Amino acid sequence: MRKPLIAANWKMYKTPNESLAFLKEFLPLVENHERDNIAIFPTMSSLAYCIDACKGSRVDVGAQTMHWLNEGPYTGQTSPTMLASIGCDHILLGHSERRIYANETDDMVNWKLKAALAHGLVPIVCVGESLEKRQSGLTEAVLRWQIACALNSIRAEVPSTITIAYEPVWAIGTGSTATPRQIAEAHRIIRREVAFRLGQHCADETRIIYGGSVKPDNISQIMAEPEIDGCLVGGASLDPKSFSDIIHYQDL
């Protein structure tokens, strides 16, 4: 069935030296951890160093964004070919901070998802409603729309490599985590939409993870919901001990 994924999104934190110092402490802490997949998403400048440092470990490494084309006159961009060529195997797509601050549209997320699948990168597609949309009763409409756009003209593949991250914008970096019930409800909406687009079999295999103020002290309640297949952690993943505690939540 769906093996959980616990992932760290480091956003714009950590120089290469700081990333390597993190890994030096963190990798021994998760050496024998087999229950979950583990991934880290460092900044572009740390990516190649982290890929090298994680070789032979249980930790996968991905980029936080990419362009959808292989090359071209696009200053500042990195292509899927370039990521694959340095051994990068995961890619975060459509994070709300990219949608808000880099004007990433639903169409771009769809193009990037197609490019990721074509290059064998494991995509994590982020969706989630703003506080305003939730308060207007539009959570379901937003989630269905974002999923429908992201999956537009994508063919179902079994086994499915697509992971969806439900990240309500109002819970990111705010300390106000969504309740396990709210998360489970959103995950059911997402899975129904994936089933509608790609078929039930594919939807059953699609991992849906949660992100938004996940911490060592709330991870157990979140993971207790069977709908929740893992977490995407921001702030609390920057410290090796804290991220390791999140991963080992069942053992603490």
Ligand SMILES: O=C(CO)COP(=O)(O)O
């Ligand atoms: O955006 C997130 C992960 O992608 C969540 O960030 P925080 O865990 O800092 O709320």
